[in-house]
Amino acid sequence: MESDLIKLNIDGREVKGKRGQTILEVAYEHGIYIPTICYHPKISKTGACRVCIVRVNDKLLRTACTEPIMDDMKVVTEDEGIIKSRKFVLELLLMEGDHNCLYCDSNGNCELQTLVQKYQVGPIEDTSLRHNREIDFTSSNALKRNEMRCILCGRCVKTCNEIQMCRVWGMCERGSETHLIADDDKRIGESTCVKCGQCVQMCPTGALSFQTVIGTGQNWELTKESSICIYCGVGCKIDFYKNQHEVLVKALGNEDGPNRGHLCVKGRFGFDFVHSPKRLTKPLIKKNGNFEEASWDVALDLVAKKLTEIKAKSGPDSIGTLCSAKCTNEENYLLQKFTRGVIGTNNTDHCARL
Ligand code: SF4
Numbered sequence: 001m002e003s004d005l006i007k008l009n010i011d012g013r014e015v016k017g018k019r020g021q022t023i024l025e026v027a028y029e030h031g032i033y034i035p036t037i038c039y040h041p042k043i044s045k046t047g048a049c050r051v052c053i054v055r056v057n058d059k060l061l062r063t064a065c066t067e068p069i070m071d072d073m074k075v076v077t078e079d080e081g082i083i084k085s086r087k088f089v090l091e092l093l094l095m096e097g098d099h100n101c102l103y104c105d106s107n108g109n110c111e112l113q114t115l116v117q118k119y120q121v122g123p124i125e126d127t128s129l130r131h132n133r134e135i136d137f138t139s140s141n142a143l144k145r146n147e148m149r150c151i152l153c154g155r156c157v158k159t160c161n162e163i164q165m166c167r168v169w170g171m172c173e174r175g176s177e178t179h180l181i182a183d184d185d186k187r188i189g190e191s192t193c194v195k196c197g198q199c200v201q202m203c204p205t206g207a208l209s210f211q212t213v214i215g216t217g218q219n220w221e222l223t224k225e226s227s228i229c230i231y232c233g234v235g236c237k238i239d240f241y242k243n244q245h246e247v248l249v250k251a252l253g254n255e256d257g258p259n260r261g262h263l264c265v266k267g268r269f270g271f272d273f274v275h276s277p278k279r280l281t282k283p284l285i286k287k288n289g290n291f292e293e294a295s296w297d298v299a300l301d302l303v304a305k306k307l308t309e310i311k312a313k314s315g316p317d318s319i320g321t322l323c324s325a326k327c328t329n330e331e332n333y334l335l336q337k338f339t340r341g342v343i344g345t346n347n348t349d350h351c352a353r354l
């Protein structure tokens with residue numbers, strides 16, 4: 001019977017992988033670096049960008065992200081010929097677009113920029129292949145789009161189709177005319193996009209970016225704080241990025257949460273309230289028709305007094321409580337415990353059933 005384990009040699013190292021795995025998957029499992037752009041472990045394999053080419057059995061150049069491993073295969077991840085090919089691919093990508101990093105939201109956080117710097121490509125003077133594509137910074141209040149920076153890796157298309165199941169992005173035309181479209185070529189703000197922002201999180205360049213980052217600072221100035229989304233009981237884990245002025249500028253899904261890196265529109269963009277001057281930070285008590293600020297002690301004493309009075313006058317079943325998905329499980333547990341144990345009624349429910 002054929003063994004499920006395959007023995008191969010990558011850069012002089014004897015390694016093992018499972019039958020059906022690609023060269024890239026086995027290399028990554030063993031800490032061996034191979035550059036990629038269109039590859040992402042969360043979406044199906046594309047093999048489009050050709051940056052991950054490796055030499056197989058001393059002659060063939062293959063895309064490591066799609067090539068299955070074989071018994072006794074010999075793989076070289078970088079040599080003079082491979083470097084030449086990677087540089088050529090990167091040069092073509094730069095030639096087709098407009099990559100002036102100074103004006104790009106992804107400057108300092110761009111997979112293309114990283115590889116261009118690594119392989120010392122450019123400067124590019126030949127602009128004959130440059131396409132005139134759409135720049136749409138205004139149609140959506142969530143996403144910014146600069147197709148002049150799109151390298152047609154297809155990660156956004158697959159993310160929207162395979163993960164979010166929204167099927168907004170697609171590729172249109174063929175060959176050098178291939179370009180990205182939303183729905184049947186609508187502006188993104190007029191398309192069926194639900195603004196989850198997942199395609200932006202997966203885009204390796206500045207072709208897609210969040211409206212929230214405009215003018216907020218450089219990528220290398222941002223610091224990350226992980227937290228839990230406050231909007232529903234799924235409890236998605238979010239990495240919030242704040243700038244030097246302690247202002248939150250973007251939210252990315254954290255891979256370690258139940259959401260496994262994904263977010264919906266609420267978790268992705270619903271954080272502007274944090275800095276709102278209208279945010280309530282102190283209890284308010286209504287006096288003579290107007291709300292007046294009070295201390296927590298005064299407010300809680302008043303609530304306790306009123307609840308005691310109502311219970312004495314009309315009985316515990318005249319009182320009810322509503323918990324919320326915006327609270328933690330522990331807080332919700334405490335509220336129902338308080339309602340049943342202290343007030344003495346089963347009138348406790350969840351705001352989702354309002
Ligand atoms: S997409 Fe990347 S390479 Fe292109 S301009 Fe932006 S930072 Fe530079």
Ligand code: SF4
Binds near residue numbers: 143194195197
């Ligand atoms: S934001 Fe979400 S729904 Fe909209 S195009 Fe991107 S992945 Fe699709």
Ligand code: SF4
Binds near residue numbers: 150154157204
């Ligand atoms: S918009 Fe970004 S993710 Fe989509 S194809 Fe272009 S570069 Fe790739």
